[in-house]
Amino acid sequence: MTVPPTPRGRMWPLYAAGFTTAFGAHGVAASLGGQSSDAVTSLLVLGGLLALYDGAEVLLKPLFGTLADRIGARPVLLGGLVAFACASALYALADNPAALWVARLGQGAAASAFSPSASALVARLNPATGHGRAFGGYGFYKSIGYTLGPLLGGVLVWAGGLRLLFAVMALLAVAVAVWAALAVPRVPPLPRTRQTVLDLGRRLADRAFWQPTAALAAATAALSVGVGFLPVSGAAAGLGPVATGAAVSVLAACAAVVQPAAGRALDAGRLTTRAGLGAGLAIAAAGLASAMMPGLAGVLAPAVLIGAGTGLITPLGFAALAASTSQERLGQTMGTAEIGRELGDAGGPLLVAGVATAATLAHGYAALALLLVIAPAAMLAGRLRR
Numbered sequence: 001m002t003v004p005p006t007p008r009g010r011m012w013p014l015y016a017a018g019f020t021t022a023f024g025a026h027g028v029a030a031s032l033g034g035q036s037s038d039a040v041t042s043l044l045v046l047g048g049l050l051a052l053y054d055g056a057e058v059l060l061k062p063l064f065g066t067l068a069d070r071i072g073a074r075p076v077l078l079g080g081l082v083a084f085a086c087a088s089a090l091y092a093l094a095d096n097p098a099a100l101w102v103a104r105l106g107q108g109a110a111a112s113a114f115s116p117s118a119s120a121l122v123a124r125l126n127p128a129t130g131h132g133r134a135f136g137g138y139g140f141y142k143s144i145g146y147t148l149g150p151l152l153g154g155v156l157v158w159a160g161g162l163r164l165l166f167a168v169m170a171l172l173a174v175a176v177a178v179w180a181a182l183a184v185p186r187v188p189p190l191p192r193t194r195q196t197v198l199d200l201g202r203r204l205a206d207r208a209f210w211q212p213t214a215a216l217a218a219a220t221a222a223l224s225v226g227v228g229f230l231p232v233s234g235a236a237a238g239l240g241p242v243a244t245g246a247a248v249s250v251l252a253a254c255a256a257v258v259q260p261a262a263g264r265a266l267d268a269g270r271l272t273t274r275a276g277l278g279a280g281l282a283i284a285a286a287g288l289a290s291a292m293m294p295g296l297a298g299v300l301a302p303a304v305l306i307g308a309g310t311g312l313i314t315p316l317g318f319a320a321l322a323a324s325t326s327q328e329r330l331g332q333t334m335g336t337a338e339i340g341r342e343l344g345d346a347g348g349p350l351l352v353a354g355v356a357t358a359a360t361l362a363h364g365y366a367a368l369a370l371l372l373v374i375a376p377a378a379m380l381a382g383r384l385r386r
Contacts, residue, residue: 010125011134013180015141017077017118020176021111022145024084024169025053027153028104028162049104056108057115058342065116065335072189073117073124073331074180080113081177088170092163103166110173116335123322123330124187129267131322136263136315143256143311147249208324209333212317215277217340218372219313221348222284225368226251226291226306228349233291233361234299243296247303254307255314263315273323276316281372284309288369292362302365 068076087106091099119138126134156165227248234244265271287305291298318334325333351371352364 010183010185011122011137013176013183014077014118014122014125015138016176016179017081017114018138018142019145020081020084020169020172021115022142023149023152023172024088024107024111026146026149027156027165027169028053028107049101052101052104053108053111054342054345056105057112058339060109060112061116061335061338061342062332063335064113065120065331065333065338067113068117068120068331068335069329070189072187073120074184074187076331077114077117077121077184078177078181080110080115080117081173081180083113084110085170085173085177086110088166088173090166092167092170095163100162107169112335116331116338119318119334119338120330121184121187122318123334125185128323131319132263132266132315133260134263135318135322136260139259139263139311139314139318140256143252143259147252147256209321209337212273212277212320212324213337213340215281215313216317216337217344217347218281219284219310219317220341220344221351221368222288222306222372223251223255223310224345225288225348225352225365226302229352229361229364230291230299230303234296236361237295237298239296239299244299247299250300251303251307254304255311258308258311259315262312263319266316266319271316273316273320276312277320280309280312280316282309283312285369285372288365288372291365 064076064080084107087103087110090106091103119135122134122138123131153165156168230247230251231244234247262271262276266273266276284306287302287307287309290305291302293301318337321333321337322330348368352361352368354364355367356364
């Protein structure tokens with residue numbers, strides 16, 4: 001059945017939900033270490049608090065995605081936003097270390113519910129010919145959340161402490177939930193055939209699923225390495241924190257700007273999924289390779305290239321997943337694909353850090369760049385064989 005074009009006003013709450021999960025992840029993470037000495041008593045405690053949010057997402061996103069397919073994505077979206085508001089309000093009202101742990105775990109679990117549901121609704125509420133533009137817009141506002149999260153979080157913590165930041169997050173989640181309840185239409189769940197574990201494994205092993213998911217994981221790995229390690233390269237080159245911070249902002253800005261353009265090009269037929277994913281991986285790999293250059297060029301050039309590469313991959317990857325998945329399984333597919341992104345988010349920095357410990361940071365960049373180059377080469381080889 002063809003889905004009629006959705007008025008843009010119905011998409012804004014979904015974009016706001018993407019912003020909320022990104023802001024929740026980075027806004028708190030950037031402020032924990034320096035502004036909560038009563039709760040963060042050691043690096044081990046800090047690492048545990050940072051891991052709670054992402055760990056909950058890795059474990060729960062497929063479960064909530066499947067639930068969205070079963071009862072409808074809209075109720076799971078609204079329930080997740082309300083749960084996020086409650087978890088945030090917990091620490092805003094009860095300022096103690098135990099409440100911070102529970103609140104952070106609750107935020108991650110709630111984001112696991114409304115993030116894949118929002119992605120599934122983006123796909124359900126738009127025709128297949130508009131998926132590129134829709135996911136480009138969703139990725140743009142999510143990138144804005146990642147970019148502004150540390151800045152806005154720092155301002156709020158400076159003005160009123162960590163409790164003010166959690167209070168603002170609670171109010172934001174409530175506002176987005178009310179907005180979504182008023183603007184997002186009801187999308188009933190579709191009838192589903194019975195699926196065995198073998199059927200699920202066969203579907204996840206299909207090229208149509210794992211290729212876009214692997215590209216999304218690689219893009220997230222490159223993005224995470226750029227955000228985490230480019231400031232280290234800048235400091236080693238004698239650049240100050242303002243210059244390195246600006247380079248990271250350039251990276252995030254490039255990723256945000258490229259995503260809508262890539263989505264529009266896909267919908268217009270000017271860009272194919274395979275070519276776009278391959279080009280995005282190659283551009284991100286070139287960015288990692290350019291990070292081995294000395295001085296300002298070794299920070300600014302990789303920021304632009306990694307941002308552009310990841311911005312190209314993200315909307316195309318999600319559009320490919322939506323195109324290859326039956327609508328009654330969209331939530332499960334989006335939730336499972338998010339695991340790949342989370343693994344890339346953790347695996348990229350671990351790989352670079354491990355190689356850098358054994359050799360140098362330049363070798364770490366080269367190792368990840370090599371992995372990203374192998375992927376488009378394999379895609380091209382497979383296309384030539386066919």
